[in-house]
Amino acid sequence: MESKVKLSLSIVLYNHSYQIISGLIENVLQIPAPIKLFIIDNSETDKISNHIQDSRIEYIFNNKNLGYGKAHNKALSIVVNEFDYHLVLNPDIEFESGSIMKMLEYLEKRPNIGLLMPKVLYEDKQIQYLCKMLPTPFDLIMRRFIPGFLKSIFDNRLQQYELKHKDYDQIMEVPNLSGCFMLMRCSALKTVGFFDERFFMYLEDTDLSRRINEYYKTIYYPEVSIIHHFEKGSYKSFKLLKYHILSAFKYFAKYGWYFDTVRDTINSTMKGGKSI
Numbered sequence: 179m180e181s182k183v184k185l186s187l188s189i190v191l192y193n194h195s196y197q198i199i200s201g202l203i204e205n206v207l208q209i210p211a212p213i214k215l216f217i218i219d220n221s222e223t224d225k226i227s228n229h230i231q232d233s234r235i236e237y238i239f240n241n242k243n244l245g246y247g248k249a250h251n252k253a254l255s256i257v258v259n260e261f262d263y264h265l266v267l268n269p270d271i272e273f274e275s276g277s278i279m280k281m282l283e284y285l286e287k288r289p290n291i292g293l294l295m296p297k298v299l300y301e302d303k304q305i306q307y308l309c310k311m312l313p314t315p316f317d318l319i320m321r322r323f324i325p326g327f328l329k330s331i332f333d334n335r336l337q338q339y340e341l342k343h344k345d346y347d348q349i350m351e352v353p354n355l356s357g358c359f360m361l362m363r364c365s366a367l368k369t370v371g372f373f374d375e376r377f378f379m380y381l382e383d384t385d386l387s388r389r390i391n392e393y394y395k396t397i398y399y400p401e402v403s404i405i406h407h408f409e410k411g412s413y414k415s416f417k418l419l420k421y422h423i424l425s426a427f428k429y430f431a432k433y434g435w436y437f438d439t440v441r442d443t444i445n446s447t448m449k450g451g452k453s454i
Contacts, residue, residue, distance in 0.1 A: 263285065312353050
């Protein structure tokens with residue numbers, strides 16, 4: 179039986195081939211609920227449009243790279259008043275349609291949750307540690323720029339930032355969830371707004387998670403798992419690294435570099451070992 183819960187989804191592309199996303203689209207269209215899938219294309223050509231046949235898919239061609247958050251906002255502005263939930267997806271995600279329904283059922287019973295992220299695995303089924311505390315400048319510098327032979331010195335700090343002291347098999351409230359898979363309550367988005375378009379790429383998910391967490395619970399939900407073909411783009415491309423650095427400057431200019439009392443309060447509660 180098809181659920182009455184209305185779900186919209188958005189995927190942002192940049193020079194992706196249809197073959198890369200065809201499996202994900204097929205999985206989306208199998209979800210047994212009223213859905214609307216937005217494919218927002220930041221590519222230089224609209225060649226993927228020839229493959230879009232299903233009436234449940236809306237293809238938006240931007241003819242330029244608007245950035246991650248701004249592109250997703252095109253979908254959010256259309257659906258926020260019409261749908262119950264919206265799912266932001268990376269193109270490199272795999273999931274089973276039943277997994278989505280299980281998450282929606284969980285959210286339907288808990289109206290105080292504004293954002294849900296499942297357990298995220300690599301292709302080899304190893305876990306990706308995508309639950310994080312709110313970042314300090316040192317956390318981002320340490321993760322990205324400190325040479326590997328020195329990282330062992332700060333290993334405890336890094337593990338704490340990625341909440342590795344927590345039980346990743348337990349449901350827990352987390353203030354900073356990954357943008358690769360963000361299942362959000364549309365009423366929460368009406369309260370806090372969409373992605374901050376000042377972030378072209380990187381940290382827009384941290385910013386939105388933080389804002390949702392001010393008014394709603396932001397929950398890691400390991401009862402469901404997905405596959406993320408994760409690639410650390412900023413480690414391979416100087417251009418992406420530049421975006422990462424610029425976003426970090428914008429994030430700390432917005433919330434504070436060293437004096438961020440909200441961050442300090444939230445992070446202090448995350449240092450314990452208990453889940454919710």
